[in-house]
Amino acid sequence: MLENFESVSRSIADSTRVRILKMLEPGELCVCQITAILGLAPATVSKHLSLLRMAGLLSHRKQGRWVFYRLSSHDNNPYAPPVLDLMRNILGDDPVIAEDRTRLDKINTVPLEDLCGDGRHIFTEKLHSKSGSQATA
Amino acid sequence: MLENFESVSRSIADSTRVRILKMLEPGELCVCQITAILGLAPATVSKHLSLLRMAGLLSHRKQGRWVFYRLSSHDNNPYAPPVLDLMRNILGDDPVIAEDRTRLDKINTVPLEDLCGDGRHIFTEKLHSKSGSQATA
């Protein structure tokens, strides 16, 4: 009960995890895509994703070497759905969230192989450069 | 934006603060009443209340030497109302929350002067004793 609610509320009490939840609204993403958008170390991102999954907010599936995460449709935690519903209706106009969305759009124009492969660092750098918002990668 | 949401989500990410929000649903309470129900040091409770107020979840009014807190109806933080609405619909059947409600009912039978005065410690002790749930103070 209170324990389940706490795992959800603690999950959304961190801005990085809120960013993850918001960037997954349009659909599932690979870990390397999420990592590129956030600009954090893979280990850090993995830990956040694991925590969100444990709280019942995310589901994941493996496809080859890639792992895709999506907003959960499970019933593990009864408090997850109402919280996800609430989040869907807010923060769309927040600057940080909006910038993430811009990066997401840019990332969707690049094949996963390119993003996660050799060109990874170069692309991620462009994604987070000062002129990143209007650069065309 | 994200900052305002974070102050709310961090507020509800602690079980003590969730207990406070739930015990204030029926109506306002004095700090000494909240302290008695929680069984924590007054300074600790005061800090939690201050944090909840800063997040826009609580309002307060002074009456003499007592300070009464209630669920906020202000518009300081746009994320406070939807979160309070969500909370109203959940956790009513949680054991901890239910026990707090029992203590609240018991406290409401005692005049504030008695609760905050000399008999304070004795009453609080009864409130938190093993047989406290069925004791009649």
Place this chain on the structure above:
DNA sequence: TGTCCATTTAGTCTGTTGACGAAATAACGA
């Protein structure tokens, strides 16, 4: 004015959290 008492603030201590790099794991392709 001075005392009493509810509440808040200040200071401290301990446990938790979020970041990282390095090492382990797992799956693909040669």
Place this chain on the structure above:
DNA sequence: TCGTTATTTCGTCAACAGACTAAATGGACA
């Protein structure tokens, strides 16, 4: 099978959070 690569786990470290005690604040009342 072996190397490569995406992801996770492990170990570490600095920053934060929540608890307490002690001291400060502020209103009530003699």
